[in-house]
Amino acid sequence: MATIDFDQVNSVIDVPEPAQRLLSKSEKEIKFSLNLLLHPHGLVEADAYVVYHNTARGPAKGGLRIWPTVTLEHTRDLAELMTWKTALVGVPFGGGKSGICLDPARLVGANKAAIIKEYVHMISGELLSGAYVPAPDLGSTPSDMAVIYGETHKPESVTGKPPRVGGLPGRREATGYGVSHVAALASEAFLGKPISEMRVAVQGFGNVGEWTCRFLCQRGAKIVAVTDITGGIYCTGGLHLDGVCKHVSATGGIAGCGEAGEVRSGVEGDQITNAELLALDVDILIPAAVEGVITEENAGAVKARLVVEAANGPLTRSGEAILRASGIPVVPDILANSGGVVASYVEWRQAKSGAMTRAEETYETVAEQLEAAFHRVRQIAEERKLDDSRGEAPPPLRLAAQAVAVEELVATMRDRGWIP
Numbered sequence: 001m002a003t004i005d006f007d008q009v010n011s012v013i014d015v016p017e018p019a020q021r022l023l024s025k026s027e028k029e030i031k032f033s034l035n036l037l038l039h040p041h042g043l044v045e046a047d048a049y050v051v052y053h054n055t056a057r058g059p060a061k062g063g064l065r066i067w068p069t070v071t072l073e074h075t076r077d078l079a080e081l082m083t084w085k086t087a088l089v090g091v092p093f094g095g096g097k098s099g100i101c102l103d104p105a106r107l108v109g110a111n112k113a114a115i116i117k118e119y120v121h122m123i124s125g126e127l128l129s130g131a132y133v134p135a136p137d138l139g140s141t142p143s144d145m146a147v148i149y150g151e152t153h154k155p156e157s158v159t160g161k162p163p164r165v166g167g168l169p170g171r172r173e174a175t176g177y178g179v180s181h182v183a184a185l186a187s188e189a190f191l192g193k194p195i196s197e198m199r200v201a202v203q204g205f206g207n208v209g210e211w212t213c214r215f216l217c218q219r220g221a222k223i224v225a226v227t228d229i230t231g232g233i234y235c236t237g238g239l240h241l242d243g244v245c246k247h248v249s250a251t252g253g254i255a256g257c258g259e260a261g262e263v264r265s266g267v268e269g270d271q272i273t274n275a276e277l278l279a280l281d282v283d284i285l286i287p288a289a290v291e292g293v294i295t296e297e298n299a300g301a302v303k304a305r306l307v308v309e310a311a312n313g314p315l316t317r318s319g320e321a322i323l324r325a326s327g328i329p330v331v332p333d334i335l336a337n338s339g340g341v342v343a344s345y346v347e348w349r350q351a352k353s354g355a356m357t358r359a360e361e362t363y364e365t366v367a368e369q370l371e372a373a374f375h376r377v378r379q380i381a382e383e384r385k386l387d388d389s390r391g392e393a394p395p396p397l398r399l400a401a402q403a404v405a406v407e408e409l410v411a412t413m414r415d416r417g418w419i420p
Helices: 017-023 072-089 110-122 124-129 142-152 174-191 207-218 241-251 274-278 317-325 339-353 359-383 396-415
Strands: 028-038 042-054 064-066 094-100 199-203 222-228 231-234 284-287 306-308
Touching: 017 396, 028 072, 028 110, 042 072, 042 110, 072 094, 072 339, 072 359, 072 396, 094 110, 110 124, 110 142, 124 142, 174 207, 174 284, 174 306, 174 339, 174 359, 199 207, 199 274, 207 222, 207 241, 222 241, 222 274, 231 274, 339 359, 359 396
Parallel strands: 064 094, 199 222, 199 284, 284 306
Antiparallel strands: 028 042, 042 094, 222 231
């Protein structure tokens, strides 16, 4: 396990040694193979994994990742990350994750459904008992969650389902909504201005990036740049976001949006690369794409006054140290992008009770849980006067968030009699 340094957390709170031992390893790891004869591929073989990091607070919660780089080690790290997220934002889940090492681009229609059904067959005990609750992740979709539900016939066995299949209105947008809400809180707290006065650049325009942009626009922020894997666009006066979304929907990416002769979107702006976006002079930078995009090599070029992590782990430790030395606060991923797991809890609760939930109620619950966590993290950072003078120490907000999560887990494990 590598996502938390307990030596650093111990500088903020007293973490009992038995708790450290339990939180430094997985509770349970399952490795299995999916082997199916699929047309036209022939025999398809894929390694698959389920990891429970810690279930003191409830069932193991974490998405199903279908990607060619899935490994057991990475699945472990992602399960651990879910432990911290769920504890930090106060939902009764533990940390889990599952993965299938396959390229989802190879699987369409019935072939992908066959893979998902075999996955359910192989771990049916985990799903039917409620011990593990999957959700969409990289390479999996709400439709795939509907397939899981179709096999288990238990609506609470999976979250992230389409709303018409027992899913939650607002679940698809929830992570982006949470990022926008935390960005608004951080703008007031650290920049002393409302989000409506902020100029924002967002790297990544998938589900999280797009909805983050949409909700920030609703709050009055000016989105001046967005990029994805295909390209990007920048307009100092602010982008016509509906036009960008229309272009992406029509072409599959941002590349070409706003170019001369491209009139479909009605967007004006200059083409920009991902690297150029990270170096823009903006108020808030939101990396919402992949891991490790701000590193020792490019962190010195970042001119934003605040960074909000919408992706998991977009900053390396060395890159973050450079931002810290430059006085740029970073709102960590375990806080900023946890709106999705809060919404998953609402869907899970709805499925178990039979209640119906409106999208507005989903957003309200996300806002309440993230706001409480944000203020608690900020309080810890200020009260404990965290010392970030050591070169390897995480910055105050990340360390404070980790301390809040670990403190909650220690108390829970005591309540359950797991530790003295």
